[in-house]
Amino acid sequence: MASLPPVPEAKGNQVDVPPCLLSPAFTPPSTPGTRTPGRSTEPATSSASEQNAVVQPTLLEELPKVKCQVRARIPRNGGGEIFLHLYTNNIDNKEHLAIVFGDVIRSRSLDAPQENETEMVRMTRGAYTGRLYPGRTSSAALSPNQVVQPPENPIPLVRIHSECYTGETAWSARCDCGEQLDEAARLMTLEGNGVVVYLRQEGRGIGLAEKLKAYNLQDLGNDTVTANLLLRHPADARSYGLATAILQDLGLSMIRLLTNNPIKVAAVEGPNKEIKVAERVPMVPLAWKGLKGGVSGEEVDNYLKTKIHRMGHLLPDLGL
Numbered sequence: 001m002a003s004l005p006p007v008p009e010a011k012g013n014q015v016d017v018p019p020c021l022l023s024p025a026f027t028p029p030s031t032p033g034t035r036t037p038g039r040s041t042e043p044a045t046s047s048a049s050e051q052n053a054v055v056q057p058t059l060l061e062e063l064p065k066v067k068c069q070v071r072a073r074i075p076r077n078g079g080g081e082i083f084l085h086l087y088t089n090n091i092d093n094k095e096h097l098a099i100v101f102g103d104v105i106r107s108r109s110l111d112a113p114q115e116n117e118t119e120m121v122r123m124t125r126g127a128y129t130g131r132l133y134p135g136r137t138s139s140a141a142l143s144p145n146q147v148v149q150p151p152e153n154p155i156p157l158v159r160i161h162s163e164c165y166t167g168e169t170a171w172s173a174r175c176d177c178g179e180q181l182d183e184a185a186r187l188m189t190l191e192g193n194g195v196v197v198y199l200r201q202e203g204r205g206i207g208l209a210e211k212l213k214a215y216n217l218q219d220l221g222n223d224t225v226t227a228n229l230l231l232r233h234p235a236d237a238r239s240y241g242l243a244t245a246i247l248q249d250l251g252l253s254m255i256r257l258l259t260n261n262p263i264k265v266a267a268v269e270g271p272n273k274e275i276k277v278a279e280r281v282p283m284v285p286l287a288w289k290g291l292k293g294g295v296s297g298e299e300v301d302n303y304l305k306t307k308i309h310r311m312g313h314l315l316p317d318l319g320l
């Protein structure tokens with residue numbers, strides 16, 4: 001049986017690319033928004049000796065086109081409610097989502113009148129104001145006790161979240177993805193305003209099957225960056241043009257972005273600074289703040305350590 005190649009040494013942001021295990025690369029070709037902004041889609045070759053783990057986003061001139069097809073109210077387990085917005089777009093066939101907190105933020109493409117549509121059709125696709133109730137006949141009218149309150153902070157909190165089936169659904173303690181989603185929801189509920197853009201770029205854009213292979217390579221002693229490279233994927237295959245377009249559709253031009261990822265900040269602003277990140281709000285793991293309810297353990301610490309040391313994430317090292 002062939003033995004695994006040695007773990008490469010990081011040199012600042014540079015990393016030795018290990019010989020790949022597979023050929024050809026399996027990064028899904030339909031990774032959302034690969035055209036804007038994108039990373040090099042060149043697979044690592046076995047002869048390549050070095051590659052940046054941290055790559056600055058390159059922004060294309062045009063954003064993808066997005067359309068909100070439907071919106072619905074979701075009462076939240078534990079209190080409060082959100083409006084789930086489902087988007088389609090012109091660059092992939094995935095259903096990307098925007099989870100909107102509060103009544104103020106609305107989708108332009110959803111609210112735009114459609115030809116010959118009845119009030120019932122408008123209400124059914126979610127293009128109504130206020131709340132639906134049995135017998136309601138108009139999408140526009142607010143009942144007298146339905147008043148839209150402006151939020152206290154006019155610059156909304158935004159989280160751009162990439163799908164993580166393992167962390168959000170399968171209770172994984174390898175990463176902090178589930179905790180980050182919960183924490184974003186908690187903060188937006190407190191403010192009564194905000195948006196989680198939920199992008200279908202599972203496994204940093206390599207898809208679930210490849211992420212599971214990467215997990216096995218991690219169990220064989222590699223960190224998350226090396227595991228991706230061994231599979232001939234980039235360390236991070238994601239892009240954020242769809243998020244920029246969705247935020248624009250939601251009428252946001254200035255946001256406070258919940259992230260530790262500097263690439264996300266630069267990328268979401270868009271090719272023509274369509275969105276301005278007024279503030280980056282760090283996402284410090286709850287366990288690091290001595291709080292309960294978050295994920296903790298050696299595996300998530302290793303995951304975060306790799307993000308800090310090899311992907312340039314802005315988190316205090318805390319001697320990890």
Ligand SMILES: Nc1nc2c(ncn2[C@@H]2O[C@H](COP(=O)(O)OP(=O)(O)OP(=O)(O)O)[C@@H](O)[C@H]2O)c(=O)[nH]1
Nearest residue numbers: 161162163164175201202203204214224259260261
């Ligand atoms: N390839 C790979 N992807 C992972 C692994 N663990 C988690 N992920 C994916 O990493 C992504 C996490 O993305 P985000 O929550 O947006 O976080 P981030 O860009 O790292 O930075 P923050 O905004 O600071 O959280 C999700 O798509 C997860 O599925 C792993 O071990 N390997």
